[in-house]
Amino acid sequence: MDSSQRHYHITTFGCQMNKADSERMAGILEDMGFIWSENPNDADLILYNTCTIRDNAEQKVYSYLGRQAKRKHQNPNLTLVVAGCVAQQEGQQILRRVPELDLVMGPQHANRLEDLLQQVFDGNQVVATEPIHIVEDITKPRRDSTITAWVNVIYGCNERCSYCVVPNVRGVEQSRTPEAILKEMEVLGQQGYKEVTLLGQNIDAYGRDLPGVTETGRHQHTLTDLLYTVHDVSGVERIRFATSHPRYFTERLIVACQELSKVCEHFHIPFQSGDNDILKAMKRGYTHEKYRQIIAKIRDYMPDASISADAIVGFPGETEEQFENTLKLVADIGFDQLNTAAYSPRPGTPAAMWENQLSEEVKSDRLQRLNHLVAQKAAERSQRYLGRIEEVLVEDLNPKDNTQVMGRTRGNRLTFLKGDVNQLRGQIVQVKITEVRAFSLTGELV
Numbered sequence: 001m002d003s004s005q006r007h008y009h010i011t012t013f014g015c016q017m018n019k020a021d022s023e024r025m026a027g028i029l030e031d032m033g034f035i036w037s038e039n040p041n042d043a044d045l046i047l048y049n050t051c052t053i054r055d056n057a058e059q060k061v062y063s064y065l066g067r068q069a070k071r072k073h074q075n076p077n078l079t080l081v082v083a084g085c086v087a088q089q090e091g092q093q094i095l096r097r098v099p100e101l102d103l104v105m106g107p108q109h110a111n112r113l114e115d116l117l118q119q120v121f122d123g124n125q126v127v128a129t130e131p132i133h134i135v136e137d138i139t140k141p142r143r144d145s146t147i148t149a150w151v152n153v154i155y156g157c158n159e160r161c162s163y164c165v166v167p168n169v170r171g172v173e174q175s176r177t178p179e180a181i182l183k184e185m186e187v188l189g190q191q192g193y194k195e196v197t198l199l200g201q202n203i204d205a206y207g208r209d210l211p212g213v214t215e216t217g218r219h220q221h222t223l224t225d226l227l228y229t230v231h232d233v234s235g236v237e238r239i240r241f242a243t244s245h246p247r248y249f250t251e252r253l254i255v256a257c258q259e260l261s262k263v264c265e266h267f268h269i270p271f272q273s274g275d276n277d278i279l280k281a282m283k284r285g286y287t288h289e290k291y292r293q294i295i296a297k298i299r300d301y302m303p304d305a306s307i308s309a310d311a312i313v314g315f316p317g318e319t320e321e322q323f324e325n326t327l328k329l330v331a332d333i334g335f336d337q338l339n340t341a342a343y344s345p346r347p348g349t350p351a352a353m354w355e356n357q358l359s360e361e362v363k364s365d366r367l368q369r370l371n372h373l374v375a376q377k378a379a380e381r382s383q384r385y386l387g388r389i390e391e392v393l394v395e396d397l398n399p400k401d402n403t404q405v406m407g408r409t410r411g412n413r414l415t416f417l418k419g420d421v422n423q424l425r426g427q428i429v430q431v432k433i434t435e436v437r438a439f440s441l442t443g444e445l446v
């Protein structure tokens with residue numbers, strides 16, 4: 001089938017890993033001659049890259065699919081693709097619910113999109129969810145930004161947190177080689193990208209599956225070693241990484257972040273709960289005391305570092321007292337940002353089978369109380385910026401005020417300032433902070 005005049009549209013749900021996968025799949029489609037269509041209803045190929053981290057994320061895709069399935073009855077040439085974690089979780093079953101689908105593909109198959117579509121264009125309905133070794137991708141991702149870029153360093157996760165669906169849908173850990181990552185970053189530097197975020201579900205596990213150990217018996221390839229390897233890439237001015245795991249977070253990594261000038265002083269380290277019994281039931285593998293020590297160590301080396309995290313409230317069996325331990329940890333640490341969620345039972349996860357599930361009322365009450373405290377603490381944390389000169393990488397126009405541009409501090413704080421986006425986009429500028437809010441700042445160009 002001639003694809004040269006065909007248009008595609010990708011809708012992405014969920015995390016940064018999904019966004020990075022969508023950018024690569026868009027690159028593959030454009031390599032095949034497809035053209036991006038902003039409006040999905042003008043597209044001949046629709047791809048939903050899905051998320052199943054919580055039930056509402058999963059349900060969302062079915063309403064989208066329903067609309068396009070109707071369209072396909074009028075236009076049989078429409079190609080419908082569901083990718084990502086719901087596709088992996090449901091596999092063949094999803095065809096019973098949406099028989100109009102042409103391709104169901106798990107996250108591990110993202111780089112195989114062209115082969116899979118060829119099978120579809122040959123008249124097949126394709127389901128690709130078998131575990132595979134992820135082939136290194138040579139296609140040029142169609143990135144959303146021309147300033148900041150995601151770079152996958154490790155796929156999958158070998159942890160077994162009792163609430164989490166990720167290992168089931170993203171598979172075992174597969175680290176990319178340092179050489180492949182370095183090459184991708186060199187290309188990004190040449191293309192003018194100023195900031196790179198290294199991505200992994202559990203990025204501290206980077207390299208564990210790669211061969212080689214040092215004399216001291218430690219893995220030869222670790223995230224810390226990778227940071228030293230990619231630090232001097234020319235053109236890239238800032239390096240970030242996510243998502244960390246307290247169980248594997250090392251002082252060696254903290255020292256590297258302090259030493260390496262391009263590595264931004266922002267750490268995203270989910271703690272999930274402030275109660276040790278809940279952490280045990282979650283199979284997180286650390287205590288709140290260990291978590292507090294990590295944050296204290298980071299602040300010893302980098303007192304002004306930004307700390308963000310994820311927390312779950314309403315885990316099965318969580319008592320009021322245990323929830324208050326989470327509130328206490330949040331109050332004590334003072335996070336710059338905290339992503340909060342009410343526990344959502346996920347298919348195929350141990351915790352979903354447990355009897356002691358809490359009611360939606362209790363969960364939403366706790367979520368509200370936690371969010372209130374988070375905003376209060378974030379506002380307190382933001383105060384430290386007032387009157388300071390901050391280094392901001394300008395990314396784009398402020399969509400709400402076109403006399404302003406927006407960007408982020410090294411601490412990942414969203415910052416707005418007056419300026420011409422054509423002059424400032426991609427520039428690292430000095431900004432005097434004149435106004436602070438819980439989760440964003442305003443300032444003047446110095």
Ligand code: SF4
Pocket residue numbers: 157158159160161164165166167201202245
């Ligand atoms: S570390 Fe735990 S929460 Fe994070 S992706 Fe792995 S299993 Fe899920």
